[in-house]
Amino acid sequence: MENRSVTVRPDNCCGCGACRAVCPVGAVSMTEDEYGFVMPKTDLARCIGCGRCVSVCSFLTPEKYLSGSLPIKAYAAVNRDEKLLKRSSSGGVFAGAARAVLNSGGAVYGAAMGKDFSVKHIGIDSENSLRRIQGSKYTQSDTSEVFSSVKEKLASGRRVLFSGTPCQAAALKAYLGDGHEGLYIIDLVCHGVSSNRLFKEDIACLSRRYGSPVRAVLFRSKRRPRGAWGELVLESGIKEYSPLTSPYYYYYYAAGSILRDSCHHCPYAQRKRVGDMTVGDFWRIETLFRSGGMNTGKGVSCLMVNTPKGMELLDMFREQFMLREVGYEEIVKRNGNLRGHCKADKKRDKLLELYRRKGYGAVASYYRTNERKNVAILKLRGIIPTRLKTALKRKLLK
Numbered sequence: 001m002e003n004r005s006v007t008v009r010p011d012n013c014c015g016c017g018a019c020r021a022v023c024p025v026g027a028v029s030m031t032e033d034e035y036g037f038v039m040p041k042t043d044l045a046r047c048i049g050c051g052r053c054v055s056v057c058s059f060l061t062p063e064k065y066l067s068g069s070l071p072i073k074a075y076a077a078v079n080r081d082e083k084l085l086k087r088s089s090s091g092g093v094f095a096g097a098a099r100a101v102l103n104s105g106g107a108v109y110g111a112a113m114g115k116d117f118s119v120k121h122i123g124i125d126s127e128n129s130l131r132r133i134q135g136s137k138y139t140q141s142d143t144s145e146v147f148s149s150v151k152e153k154l155a156s157g158r159r160v161l162f163s164g165t166p167c168q169a170a171a172l173k174a175y176l177g178d179g180h181e182g183l184y185i186i187d188l189v190c191h192g193v194s195s196n197r198l199f200k201e202d203i204a205c206l207s208r209r210y211g212s213p214v215r216a217v218l219f220r221s222k223r224r225p226r227g228a229w230g231e232l233v234l235e236s237g238i239k240e241y242s243p244l245t246s247p248y249y250y251y252y253y254a255a256g257s258i259l260r261d262s263c264h265h266c267p268y269a270q271r272k273r274v275g276d277m278t279v280g281d282f283w284r285i286e287t288l289f290r291s292g293g294m295n296t297g298k299g300v301s302c303l304m305v306n307t308p309k310g311m312e313l314l315d316m317f318r319e320q321f322m323l324r325e326v327g328y329e330e331i332v333k334r335n336g337n338l339r340g341h342c343k344a345d346k347k348r349d350k351l352l353e354l355y356r357r358k359g360y361g362a363v364a365s366y367y368r369t370n371e372r373k374n375v376a377i378l379k380l381r382g383i384i385p386t387r388l389k390t391a392l393k394r395k396l397l398k
């Protein structure tokens with residue numbers, strides 16, 4: 001029989017798993033490639049050639065899932081609830097929206113990290129579980145099992161909030177098709193993801209390095225007022241690190257050295273958005289306005305309302321927020337992933353090849369031998385406040 005199943009190349013597959021979810025005969029499975037990146041694999045002996053896996057693939061037809069125009073409104077946003085804000089990566093917009101949907105009897109879907117550091121999307125029905133899906137996990141989250149669950153909840157008449165990367169949001173839209181009144185989608189501004197396998201091996205490596213088991217990882221800790229500081233919770237205590245100066249995974253993730261190939265060809269890294277609402281970090285907000293009644297010390301989100309439904313969602317929780325309307329271009333200026341996808345670092349191929357041939361230990365020792373100078377420069381840069389850096393730049397350019 002002619003092969004009508006989905007054929008994938010690493011650069012045009014985000015690993016969303018929608019093809020697996022729609023296959024009527026279970027011929028598609030999600031498997032890991034040599035770097036741990038999840039890819040679909042078709043069992044041709046089972047395939048009946050229906051072509052559903054091809055038509056559901058949103059990565060091939062992004063324009064169908066992007067909004068037709070730019071966001072209706074854009075804001076700087078901070079959740080007034082200190083507890084929710086502390087557990088959030090930036091200004092806690094997701095938690096505010098999630099609480100509103102849960103209080104109206106709805107269900108919320110987001111990424112949760114397991115005890116074994118695997119990351120997958122789960123659905124929750126009560127605020128008691130909200131903590132599990134708060135916070136950014138900078139590794140791929142497995143969505144392939146939640147599509148049907150979202151569909152069932154919507155069919156039962158409940159509201160559903162789904163939050164994820166733009167490619168995951170597009171995949172859900174493609175899977176569900178049009179006409180779901182109760183569905184609200186939040187997509188994130190997205191730098192990209194690396195493989196969950198590399199992340200897990202990093203944890204094992206750090207545990208050996210510090211001589212203590214790792215109990216938890218927070219990519220975005222709120223102990224530090226600014227920047228994207230992470231936190232490694234070891235049995236022997238807490239280690240803090242910034243992505244630019246941390247060892248191995250977080251450093252190479254931030255540098256674009258170990259991202260999924262599709263992230264370097266991402267059609268969703270742009271001004272037009274997939275979700276009803278988009279959230280991200282409001283970087284360098286201090287260069288736009290001094291706090292102006294807004295507490296910016298514990299994280300500020302940029303919040304874009306993309307559709308009338310997004311406005312309806314915002315109206316459900318705006319009371320609990322400090323909101324300040326801003327021009328969308330002010331946000332775009334400060335957030336490269338709204339202007340284009342992350343460029344692959346020139347070391348990417350070398351590092352992945354090193355991993356494939358010699359394992360994660362070789363990546364770690366490459367880091368120790370080759371990145372010391374870069375890390376020292378980045379540490380130094382991190383000490384200089386942004387205002388001073390801008391002033392220095394202006395002076396030098398005069």
Ligand SMILES: Cc1cc2nc3c(=O)[nH]c(=O)nc-3n(C[C@H](O)[C@H](O)[C@H](O)COP(=O)(O)OP(=O)(O)OC[C@H]3O[C@@H](n4cnc5c(N)ncnc54)[C@H](O)[C@@H]3O)c2cc1C
Pocket residue numbers: 087088089090091092093094095109110111112119133134135136137138139140141163164165168188189190191192193279280281282301302335337
């Ligand atoms: C992989 C990734 C890359 C990102 N890159 C950027 C960037 O380049 N620039 C920028 O401004 N912001 C980026 N963000 C968004 C940022 O980290 C915050 O998530 C965002 O500012 C919202 O924060 P919050 O305080 O509202 O909510 P939070 O509670 O911090 O989290 C928001 C939502 O993110 C979801 N989420 C967490 N991890 C994953 C994952 N692995 N896959 C899918 N969904 C996930 C959670 O389920 C939750 O719904 C990224 C997020 C992720 C997950």
Ligand code: SF4
Pocket residue numbers: 006008012013014015016017018019020039040053056057058059171
């Ligand atoms: S549907 Fe998703 S997992 Fe399947 S081929 Fe397309 S992008 Fe890849």
Ligand code: SF4
Pocket residue numbers: 004005006022023024025026027028042046047048049050051052053054
């Ligand atoms: S063509 Fe149909 S049967 Fe074959 S893998 Fe795709 S969805 Fe499954």
Ligand code: SF4
Pocket residue numbers: 014165166167168190191192193260262263264266267268269
């Ligand atoms: S960069 Fe694009 S392809 Fe990669 S995770 Fe983000 S939305 Fe998906």
